[in-house]
Amino acid sequence: MRISTNQIFMRGLNNMLAQQMETLKLQQQMSSQKKLQSPSDDPITASKIDLMKQRINSTERLQKNRDAALGAISYEESTLSNMINVLQRVREIQVQAGNTSLSEADRKALGEEAESLLGQLQGLANTQDSNGYYLFSGGKTSTQAITRDVGGQFVYNGDETQRFQAISGGLNVAVNDNGSDLFMRIPNGNGYFTVSQTVTPNTGSGTVNSGTVVDVAAYIPDDYTLQFVLNSTNELVVLISGVNSGPVIPPTGLPDDAPLYQAGNTVTFNGIQVTITGNPDVGDAFSIQPSQNESVFSTVDRMVVNLKRPFLTAADKAVVETENHQLLDQLDAALDNILAFQSQVGARLNQLDVAEQVNGDVLQTSQETLSSLEDINLAEVAVKLELQQVYLQAAQQTFAKIQGLSLFDYI
Structure with missing residues (x-):
């Protein structure tokens, strides 16, 4: 089979160009430290890389949500703990108030302390976060949760919205509790x-x-x-x-x-x-x-009123004692209610811990997979590039010799 000079020339040229392209590819990989320089290099791998990047971005967003939820839930947990401490002191005062040997002056002093604690309770119920939003107003975060109307009644101004935050794949967590459920729906008396x-x-x-x-x-x-x-x-x-x-x-x-x-x-x-x-x-x-439902604030307010009642005659003391029984039961119910919500908040904090672990595992796995898909082995590519440069040099030298060949050299 005869091969023309032109065919020999084209084969030499194509071989040299192929070696140049491969060398350029390896040089670009060394420069970018990425296997693919464009999706067209390997469409299937490029698609997998995009999928991993989307998964990483999504998980990082969920982790940011989780961190924000941690701040909100931790703040609520701290506020509820403070409210429980105040209510426990209120209950201690109510137990003291059951001592029939107390003088009116003693009872008045207890009443003044209880009144001060009532103000603290209302203040805690109106706690605002770092953005100025009210913790316990439901969806009406710009509205003060608890106020007193002109008649002295305690009023809840929020709504019953409970907000949820996505914190991990398929896992949402509540980031608030509304004041209506927390403070306003405490059955009075013994609950019946x-x-x-x-x-x-x-x-x-x-x-x-x-x-x-x-x-x-x-x-x-x-x-x-x-x-x-x-x-x-x-x-x-x-x-x-x-x-x-x-x-x-x-x-x-x-x-x-x-x-x-x-x-x-x-x-x-x-x-x-x-x-x-x-x-x-x-x-x-x-x-x-x-x-009927009664707010914890109204219960403490009743307690203040009861402590300031006349306490001289047997009839006076009977009025106070009957009310004492009711108040102690209602304070216990209010404490139990807030403790139950505190327990729920604790469970949410546990969910956040789980979400952090899951998100961390997903990120690590996804980043490792992404690296295996797009990152080069620097040492391996360096060796390939050095060898490829030898191939390119050989191809160039061969082409130069072919280019200089002529039949006249043999006449």
């Missing part, structure tokens, strides 16, 4: 019903404890009146009736069928049990009503 004196002040020293529901299935919520009257033999008896239930004790509603009053008696009816102590007068009465 509340006990108080009726509108007409009692004159005796009888008191009724906060009671309990001993049979939930038998419990009938109603507005009950527990009253002390005389039977036909001038003995003090207990009558209980409900607005909807009618006469309960006794079912006939007749004083002669009613049980005699004895101090320390426990009375059970419609699933309810209360204990009566002291010496009530004829006509004294107590109201037993279904629990």
Whole structure:
């Protein structure tokens, strides 16, 4: 087979150009330290590189979200801890207030401290973050959470929005709790019903404890009146009736069928049990009503009012003692509620720890994969480049010799 001079020339030229291209490719890799200089070099690998970069960017955004969530949740946890400390001191004062030997001056001093603590509670409920946003206003972060209206009632001005933040693949975490759930929905009394004196002040020293529901299935919520009257033999008896239930004790509603009053008696009816102590007068009465939601601020405010009540006569002390029972139960309920939310916040902090670990693992794996796809082995490419330069030099020398060949040299 004959090969023309032109074919020999073109083959030599193409070989030299190929060696030049390969040398240039290796030089570019050494300069950029990347395997691919453009997607067209290896479209499949380029696609994998883009996917890894997207995964890394997404995970880094999630990690930033996680860090922001950590700041918000940690701030809430700290604020709730402070509120719990304040409430525990309020509860201690309420326990002290149960000491009937306290003087009015002692009670006034306790009331002033409780009033100061109430201000601290309201201030903590209106805590703002570093951006000036209110922690407990739900979605209305620019609105103060708790204020007092002209009537002295505590008002929640936020909404019930709970905001969530994506912190890891498929994992969102709540970054706030609203003040309505935290502070405003505490059932008063024992959580089922509340006990108080009726509108007409009692004159005796009888008191009724906060009671309990001993049979939930038998419990009938109603507005009950527990009253002390005389039977036909001038003995003090207990009558209980409900607005909807009618006469309960006794079912006939007749004083002669009613049980005699004895101090320390426990009375059970419609699933309810209360204990009566002291010496009530004829006509004294107590109201037993279904629990309603009350804010923790209103409860502490009631406590302040109760501490400042007259505390001289037996009747004065009976009013205070009956209210004491209610207040202690409600403070416990408020504490339990905030402690429950603090526990939830702690669980969220644990989620953030998990997210940090997961995000770190994803980033490490993705970065290692990306490096294997796009980064060169510097030593390996350096050796290849040195060898390639030898190939290029040989190709250039060969081409130069072919270019100078002529038949006239052999004549």
